Amino acid sequence: MADRKFISIDGMGGDNAPLIVVEGLERFAQRRADLHFLLHGDEAQLAPLMAKAPTAAARTTIRHTDKSIAMDAKPADAVRRGKGSSMWNAIEAVKNGEAIAAVSAGNTGALMGQAMFILKKAEGVERPALAANWPTRTGVCAMLDLGADIAASAEQLVEFAIMGQAYARVVNGVANPRVALLNIGSEELKGHESIREAARLIRGSNLQMDFRGYIEADKIGYGTIDVVVADGFTGNVALKTAEGIARMMSDMIKDALKSGPIAMLGALLVMPGLKKMREKMDPRKVNGAVFLGLNGVVVKSHGGTDSIGFEQAISVAAGMGESHFRTEVEDNLKRLVASTSAVAPVAEPSEQTAK
Amino acid sequence: MADRKFISIDGMGGDNAPLIVVEGLERFAQRRADLHFLLHGDEAQLAPLMAKAPTAAARTTIRHTDKSIAMDAKPADAVRRGKGSSMWNAIEAVKNGEAIAAVSAGNTGALMGQAMFILKKAEGVERPALAANWPTRTGVCAMLDLGADIAASAEQLVEFAIMGQAYARVVNGVANPRVALLNIGSEELKGHESIREAARLIRGSNLQMDFRGYIEADKIGYGTIDVVVADGFTGNVALKTAEGIARMMSDMIKDALKSGPIAMLGALLVMPGLKKMREKMDPRKVNGAVFLGLNGVVVKSHGGTDSIGFEQAISVAAGMGESHFRTEVEDNLKRLVASTSAVAPVAEPSEQTAK
CATH class of the missing domain: 3.40.718.10 (Isopropylmalate Dehydrogenase)
Known part of the structure; x- marks a missing residue:
């Protein structure tokens, strides 16, 4: 060969x-x-x-x-x-x-x-994730984990962020992907501790990542974020919800356009405009979820x-x-390990001094 | 007064x-x-x-x-x-x-x-929940918790099911609401233990509830379930995802119908048919989330x-x-307590016999 x-x-x-x-x-x-x-x-x-x-x-x-x-x-x-x-x-x-x-x-x-x-599993990866693209107003957004597992620790969410960033680069061609953690927005109740801890870990690391904090699910479509990170249960629920609503609305549009002879005539006239939407929301165009890690x-x-x-x-x-997805991820995981271990040597002497 | x-x-x-x-x-x-x-x-x-x-x-x-x-x-x-x-x-x-x-x-x-x-909190209720309606092909479906809290134990999910059932009766007029737990469907990985335990608790109780097991988020729109139960984080993510996709698709339809003079003429003809969909998906029509409990x-x-x-x-x-929402919930909570405590007296004598 x-x-x-x-x-x-x-x-x-x-x-x-x-x-x-x-x-x-x-x-x-x-x-x-x-x-x-x-x-x-x-x-x-x-x-x-x-x-x-x-x-x-x-x-x-x-x-x-x-x-x-x-x-x-x-x-x-x-x-x-x-x-x-x-x-x-x-x-x-x-x-x-x-x-x-x-x-x-x-x-x-x-x-x-x-x-x-x-x-x-690839070296350094604790938990593989399922990633796929999600249509937005301006293009697509990578999302993971979509259900490779049901839960994720803070460290695993950081891993997902690293793998998602590399995916957005190599599959979607985004040079510097904007990464965010999926969260809910009710003030002090902001999401699970694992999500908040993941945000702290990313901010405290020297990962070369354009990290934008949290994103609420209704904002994904705006196209302002390139990688959305969630645990597999939440990611799968969001994906399925989106599929369900998109299908329901598409069916309703089809029904509306066939609701009578006048509507059918109108449908012919609006079809070219609607085609763009149908293409964008066509699940076939975003088919293909990748097991990362x-x-x-x-x-x-x-x-x-x-x-x-x-x-x-x-x-x-x-x-x-x-x-070069795997190299991307490997480099970033090394950077993460380096930044994590870089904290320890600094902390130790000062603790000794304190004694 | x-x-x-x-x-x-x-x-x-x-x-x-x-x-x-x-x-x-x-x-x-x-x-x-x-x-x-x-x-x-x-x-x-x-x-x-x-x-x-x-x-x-x-x-x-x-x-x-x-x-x-x-x-x-x-x-x-x-x-x-x-x-x-x-x-x-x-x-x-x-x-x-x-x-x-x-x-x-x-x-x-x-x-x-x-x-x-x-x-x-009402007597017997451990955790209040936020409930609201969700549009489906055939009407509406009640959903809770939409974010009163971020997590829920198995027992709390059962409470949500009881409150949701009463809500569907008194707000939506469904005589015998079909209740399901929101879950993901990847075979053996079926969701968190709390969800599976909640299903076991409901099945093992003498709650008068038409419990239908699990539902995946893409099936909510089918209108085959009247009450969908989830923890507040998951429920909120699903709600926000649905809002986001519905808004994105509505905007795209609007753009399509204004994309040129021919499309605008067609829009006039298809409008009566589309109006039904717009009304159904109109977030104002399902506005008003209730704090239950x-x-x-x-x-x-x-x-x-x-x-x-x-x-x-x-x-x-x-x-x-x-x-009579509160009476509904109180009656059902009593039934739940009765069925839970009914297990103990039966178990105890047989254990004593075993000794």
């Missing part, structure tokens, strides 16, 4: 696999002529589909396996009994250095469990996405796989 | 007080000819405004005070030094039995602090609302004040 770069793809994960996986792959291959692909799964199903995806087929190696992970598999079972499945093999190709990143639309917990087991890139696509969404997830994987 | 029912109103709280307070009061008075009002605040400012609100004026008593609570007041200061302010007096009228409910658009923390101090009804209006929103907040206060 020498100098050819491969993306490793779980052909069997997701509600509409393998069809939308192959269609998404074909779309992506048409955009990026320089990348190659490893496609893991049942060759009997994949080969006929690939025959209809000529651009991708020319650069795709099918890696056959009969085994795949069910969408309702439990994470522990997926780790214990998942070896040799299409998901497992997709991740293992990253570990072996055959691929720069893996993508799957399969079960989140299973993917997370297998990725953690196979790739292990592992020794290798694994991207989780929404299980119910279509080929456009899966194409986007491959695109995120390629962007992360080709980037 | 005999048999006349009064609503007690903080005339000076909110970004646009006292103007929108009086305008909202006038709107409400036109709807409800049977209620009377105590209006607390600076008479020099209130009297000229009331002169332009004849319907309300005929049934309003202005209670003068020079003192008001600043929008950025700290809760502790509001309690320590707030006595005699328009907010304080509005709440005190409820304590004294002069009014059936109090309304303020002032600082949330200050209102919460004063309400707790003046009215005290105190000895008396206190309603918090959004600080930045207009007269329509403030009218709605008074309406919520009237509905709660006239209802």
